[in-house]
Amino acid sequence: MMHKLGYEFYNRDTQIVARELLGKYLVHKYNQVEMIGKIVETEAYLGAHDLAAHSSKGLTDRTKIMFGPAGLAYVYLIYGVHHCMNVVTEEEGCGSAVLIRAIEPIANINAKTNGPGLLCRAMSIDRQLNGYSLCSDNFYIAAPDELSKIKIIKRPRIGVNYARHWSKRLLRFYIKDNLFISKK
DNA sequence: TGCACGATGAAC
DNA sequence: TTCATCGTGCAC
Numbered sequence: 001m002m003h004k005l006g007y008e009f010y011n012r013d014t015q016i017v018a019r020e021l022l023g024k025y026l027v028h029k030y031n032q033v034e035m036i037g038k039i040v041e042t043e044a045y046l047g048a049h050d051l052a053a054h055s056s057k058g059l060t061d062r063t064k065i066m067f068g069p070a071g072l073a074y075v076y077l078i079y080g081v082h083h084c085m086n087v088v089t090e091e092e093g094c095g096s097a098v099l100i101r102a103i104e105p106i107a108n109i110n111a112k113t114n115g116p117g118l119l120c121r122a123m124s125i126d127r128q129l130n131g132y133s134l135c136s137d138n139f140y141i142a143a144p145d146e147l148s149k150i151k152i153i154k155r156p157r158i159g160v161n162y163a164r165h166w167s168k169r170l171l172r173f174y175i176k177d178n179l180f181i182s183k184k
Numbered sequence: 185t186g187c188a189c190g191a192t193g194a195a196c
Numbered sequence: 197t198t199c200a201t202c203g204t205g206c207a208c
Contacts, residue, residue, distance in 0.1 A: 043191070052191070054204095062204060080201030082192050099191060117192050127203095159191050182192095 002142040006135060010070035014089040014096040018044040019173050021087070021141065023150055026103060029138040030124045037103030037113060037123060039141070041174035041181045043157045045086070047096040052163035055095025065131045067095045073139065075120070075130040082117025083126050087134060087141070101158070101172070104180040115182040151176035158183060 002025055010017060021039050028035045045053035045066075054076070055066045065074045066088060074086040074097050086097040103113045103123075111122040120126065134140050154170040161167050174181045 045191075054191075057205070060205070076191090077201095077203060079190060079192055079199095080203070084191060086191085101191085112193095115192065157191070162190085 002144045004135065004140045004142045007069075007071045010087060010089050010134070011091065012070075012089065014044045014046055014098060015171070017087070017089045018042040018098045018171070019152055021098060021100070022152060022173060022175050023144070023147060025106060025142045025144055026100065026123070027140050027142060028123050028125060033108050035109050035123045036107040037109055037119060038106050039100055039102075040104050040178045041100075041102035041172070043099040043101055043173070044171040045097050045099065046171070047090070047094045050096075050163075051166045052157060052160035053095065053097070055097075059095075063095065066097050067093055068131070071134050073125075073129050073132045073134055075125060075127055075132075077127060078117065083120040084116040085120055085125050085129075102174070102180050102182045104178065114180050155184075 021042050024039050026037050048055045055063050059067055068088055069092045070089050072088040074088055078084050086099045088097050090096045101116050103119045109122050113119040113122045153174050153176050155172045157172045
């Protein structure tokens with residue numbers, strides 16, 4: 001058993017959401033299959049002032065979901081090849097979100113999940129889910145009833161070297177010693 | 185309308 | 197280290 005996270009979970013400080021998402025279960029029911037993965041690695045994107053965030057470009061067709069209300073999924077195609085999934089956080093208009101970077105397979109997942117593109121492929125997450133509510137019946141994040149105590153490691157975000165000093169901020173979080181993280 | 189460039193992953 | 201591959205944002 002577990003309980004679904006509501007709007008109020010996401011409508012909080014982005015770094016807190018990024019840390020508290022660790023250990024939570026991402027659920028996607030698709031073609032009668034319920035896929036479940038435990039979130040083990042995240043990155044915080046703080047808003048329009050964060051040069052590493054897509055929202056730093058301002059409000060555009062692509063970023064409008066990021067500027068939307070907390071609890072929406074922001075899913076985009078990267079390098080023309082892979083999808084990345086984010087959770088929109090904080091008040092509407094902030095442009096802040098948390099990137100899900102790795103999950104640990106819990107149910108009905110039979111592919112690699114140690115990276116943002118890999119976990120989207122393994123859980124059948126693509127741009128069709130962009131702007132979709134994470135308070136939906138078939139797509140949501142839930143807290144397991146038994147939460148294990150974890151130690152959280154902080155590291156710089158991956159692949160954002162273009163963002164100057166923002167690339168040095170410790171905004172990547174992962175569960176210490178977990179076998180499914182994308183990178184130490 | 186054209187073009188440079190990714191919040192990646194896999195192969196070489 | 198290179199490359200696949202395409203949507204986005206911005207220059208022209």
